[in-house]
Amino acid sequence: xxxxxxxxxxxxxxxxxxxxxxxxxxxxxxxxxxxxxxxxxxxxxxxxxxxxxxxxxxxxxxxxxxxxxxxxxxxxxxxxxxxxxxxxxxxxxxxxxxxxxxxxxxxxxxxxxxxxxxxxxxxxxxxxxxxxxxxxxxxxxxxxxxxxxxxxxxxxxxxxxxxxxxxxxxxxxxxxxxxxxxxxxxxxxxxxxxxxxxxxxxxxxxxxxxxxxxxxxxxxxxxxxxxxxxxxxxxxxxxxxxxxxxxxxxxxxxxxxxxxxxxxxxxxxxxxxxxxxxxxxxxxxxxxxxxxxxxxxxxxxxxxxxxxxxxxxxxxxxxxxxxxxxxxxxxxxxxxxxxxxxxxxxxxxxxxxxxxxxxxxxxxx
Amino acid sequence: xxxxxxxxxxxxxxxxxxxxxxxxxxxxxxxxxxxxxxxxxxxxxxxxxxxxxxxxxxxxxxxxxxxxxxxxxxxxxxxxxxxxxxxxxxxxxxxxxxxxxxxxxxxxxxxxxxxxxxxxxxxxxxxxxxxxxxxxxxxxxxxxxxxxxxxxxxxxxxxxxxxxxxxxxxxxxxxxxxxxxxxxxxxxxxxxxxxxxxxxxxxxxxxxxxxxxxxxxxxxxxxxxxxxxxxxxxxxxxxxxxxxxxxxxxxxxxxxxxxxxxxxxxxxxxxxxxxxxxxxxxxxxxxxxxxxxxxxxxxxxxxxxxxxxxxxxxxxxxxxxxxxxxxxxxxxxxxxxxxxxxxxxxxxxxxxxxxxxxxxxxxxx
Numbered sequence: 001x002x003x004x005x006x007x008x009x010x011x012x013x014x015x016x017x018x019x020x021x022x023x024x025x026x027x028x029x030x031x032x033x034x035x036x037x038x039x040x041x042x043x044x045x046x047x048x049x050x051x052x053x054x055x056x057x058x059x060x061x062x063x064x065x066x067x068x069x070x071x072x073x074x075x076x077x078x079x080x081x082x083x084x085x086x087x088x089x090x091x092x093x094x095x096x097x098x099x100x101x102x103x104x105x106x107x108x109x110x111x112x113x114x115x116x117x118x119x120x121x122x123x124x125x126x127x128x129x130x131x132x133x134x135x136x137x138x139x140x141x142x143x144x145x146x147x148x149x150x151x152x153x154x155x156x157x158x159x160x161x162x163x164x165x166x167x168x169x170x171x172x173x174x175x176x177x178x179x180x181x182x183x184x185x186x187x188x189x190x191x192x193x194x195x196x197x198x199x200x201x202x203x204x205x206x207x208x209x210x211x212x213x214x215x216x217x218x219x220x221x222x223x224x225x226x227x228x229x230x231x232x233x234x235x236x237x238x239x240x241x242x243x244x245x246x247x248x249x250x251x252x253x254x255x256x257x258x259x260x261x262x263x264x265x266x267x268x269x270x271x272x273x274x275x276x277x278x279x280x281x282x283x284x285x286x287x288x289x290x291x292x293x294x295x296x297x298x299x300x301x302x303x304x305x306x307x308x309x310x311x312x313x314x315x316x317x318x319x320x321x322x323x324x325x326x327x328x329x330x331x332x333x334x335x336x337x338x339x340x341x342x343x344x345x346x347x348x349x350x351x352x353x354x355x356x357x358x359x360x361x362x363x364x365x
Numbered sequence: 366x367x368x369x370x371x372x373x374x375x376x377x378x379x380x381x382x383x384x385x386x387x388x389x390x391x392x393x394x395x396x397x398x399x400x401x402x403x404x405x406x407x408x409x410x411x412x413x414x415x416x417x418x419x420x421x422x423x424x425x426x427x428x429x430x431x432x433x434x435x436x437x438x439x440x441x442x443x444x445x446x447x448x449x450x451x452x453x454x455x456x457x458x459x460x461x462x463x464x465x466x467x468x469x470x471x472x473x474x475x476x477x478x479x480x481x482x483x484x485x486x487x488x489x490x491x492x493x494x495x496x497x498x499x500x501x502x503x504x505x506x507x508x509x510x511x512x513x514x515x516x517x518x519x520x521x522x523x524x525x526x527x528x529x530x531x532x533x534x535x536x537x538x539x540x541x542x543x544x545x546x547x548x549x550x551x552x553x554x555x556x557x558x559x560x561x562x563x564x565x566x567x568x569x570x571x572x573x574x575x576x577x578x579x580x581x582x583x584x585x586x587x588x589x590x591x592x593x594x595x596x597x598x599x600x601x602x603x604x605x606x607x608x609x610x611x612x613x614x615x616x617x618x619x620x621x622x623x624x625x626x627x628x629x630x631x632x633x634x635x636x637x638x639x640x641x642x643x644x645x646x647x648x649x650x651x652x653x654x655x656x657x658x659x660x661x662x663x664x665x666x667x668x669x670x671x672x673x674x675x676x677x678x679x680x681x682x683x684x685x686x687x688x689x690x691x692x693x694x695x696x697x698x699x700x701x702x703x704x705x706x707x708x709x710x711x712x713x714x715x716x717x718x719x720x721x722x723x724x725x726x727x728x729x730x
Contacts, residue, residue, distance in 0.1 A: 042691040075662050083677040297440050312448040319432050326407040
């Protein structure tokens with residue numbers, strides 16, 4: 001199997017381990033910074049590595065539009081082109097089926113996007129999506145799915161899910177016919193319905209994917225529904241394969257999911273919030289553009305090991321975020337990504353030492 | 366004297382040496398990256414140091430408006446506030462007398478700016494300008510001068526120059542009364558007039574400043590006039606003190622000035638051009654947003670030691686500059702600053718080894 005996954009420790013349902021990919025190992029539970037277009041905004045690849053990131057997420061839909069998969073393949077694949085030599089997971093475009101709702105049409109054959117840039121049509125069949133990710137040379141490819149909006153009726157969710165699972169079968173067959181260098185993950189949908197989540201997880205597990213994702217969360221649903229979806233779905237997924245909760249989230253949501261047995265996470269939150277001047281700390285988020293920080297000589301977080309806290313005060317970061325967006329956004333992003341990656345280190349250590357419960361209680365809200 | 370300047374080698378009129386400041390040594394000839402608001406746009410202090418920068422330039426006028434000198438002083442001075450622990454030179458606001466022409470009024474007492482941000486009035490007397498720089502704790506403070514526009518009549522240039530030199534006397538006296546931790550540089554004006562440049566240089570030299578700048582260039586004049594001003598003025602300036610050519614410029618202008626005996630340079634060009642996608646190379650500037658670079662797998666410059674060329678191709682930088690401004694501008698800025706700083710290393714080595722003529726002929730246009 002191209003993706004070896006070794007669980008090295010457990011604490012309740014939580015596990016810590018190592019996912020070995022063609023481009024290196026990822027210690028789990030892991031957070032994957034989002035580099036939609038091939039780079040995390042403001043963070044060149046060497047700096048991303050220096051922050052402790054072991055895997056980056058990119059987005060097939062966006063890369064297919066610009067610069068196009070043909071070009072990336074011609075230039076040696078996504079790793080060579082982007083300069084990020086570590087493991088890469090690409091999202092399939094399924095989330096864009098949700099987020100670009102007015103710009104796409106779905107039918108049994110797949111999805112047709114109207115480019116959000118120039119309106120050009122882009123048709124993606126489930127087979128195309130895995131082929132394109134194979135040609136990008138990614139370590140983890142995702143199947144094409146439909147991510148329904150929230151709320152949705154049981155009937156609509158069931159119909160959508162049935163098609164998503166038929167697409168997963170086609171993707172699995174295509175991948176078996178011509179596999180990529182890495183692995184292929186399935187995506188469990190089913191919205192807020194226990195029966196759909198469970199049946200989908202069982203159906204997909206039977207297809208022996210390299211890993212399994214929980215999708216259809218972070219689409220506007222209440223936290224309790226998001227958590228329920230994780231609690232229902234995770235135990236049904238094969239224990240020996242990596243599990244990925246897509247697009248989640250805040251630390252308190254991540255740690256809840258870790259306790260349920262999730263291994264991989266991605267979210268735009270740390271980088272996007274940073275660009276808006278919102279900095280994460282263990283004491284809560286700070287809105288650094290606020291006047292109170294103008295004269296605050298302390299680092300963003302006392303004791304933080306990030307390059308930002310080592311270099312500048314809250315006062316100077318406040319000044320930069322207000323008047324020098326480029327430098328301010330870069331420094332804020334470095335802090336927030338460090339915060340998330342450091343939090344995941346703490347999560348892994350807690351599982352290894354059997355003290356996750358304490359960490360969960362410290363972070364739960 | 367707070368600024369020790371040791372000349373360690375010469376080649377014709379060119380010299381190489383070391384300027385020792387309260388915050389460390391600067392090898393000359395040196396290029397000072399421009400951090401108008403306390404940081405070079407997109408380059409946190411540790412990265413600026415890693416690029417090889419030994420001194421940064423900031424701007425009193427801009428810092429006086431935001432966040433204000435009171436606040437910076439309260440937070441420990443410009444070094445502590447900005448996180449840049451190396452030497453800092455601040456421009457006095459004289460260039461803004463030129464660039465914000467419609468927003469300021471001049472009289473014998475000094476200059477009154479209307480803030481370009483909110484219209485608030487800011488009056489700066491020559492004495493205020495040195496006091497404010499002393500309170501910032503900078504290593505090199507500049508006198509307040511009037512930078513006349515180009516072209517200007519001899520009569521107007523002479524009148525402006527006379528006032529600038531009267532201001533210099535007042536600044537020198539104020540600095541003697543209450544000196545800052547570093548040194549104070551005078552600024553020679555005189556536009557394109559040989560007699561004015563020479564008389565101004567003689568007058569200021571007699572006042573025993575810690576260093577001397579040539580101002581009033583890079584204001585729209587033809588290259589030949591700019592070069593003539595340098596050729597006329599430099600020999601009149603005290604040989605044992607550092608000489609600074611303000612706001613210049615392209616490498617071919619810098620190397621001409623070095624050959625005349627200039628030691629310090631600053632310019633927004635490398636960083637500003639980078640943000641617009643124009644990258645410097647020894648083979649000429651590349652407009653990286655051009656379609657030709659979309660598929661170019663080479664680094665910006667073969668053999669370049671900068672972090673950008675080590676990480677990404679022209680093709681990926683083209684993609685970022687078009688679609689991910691934050692990352693693209695950061696990577697482009699890193700390359701261009703490295704290019705300038707590396708060029709100055711080459712300049713220093715050429716002077717030390719007596720081979721500057723070869724370098725001049727390679728760079729002259």
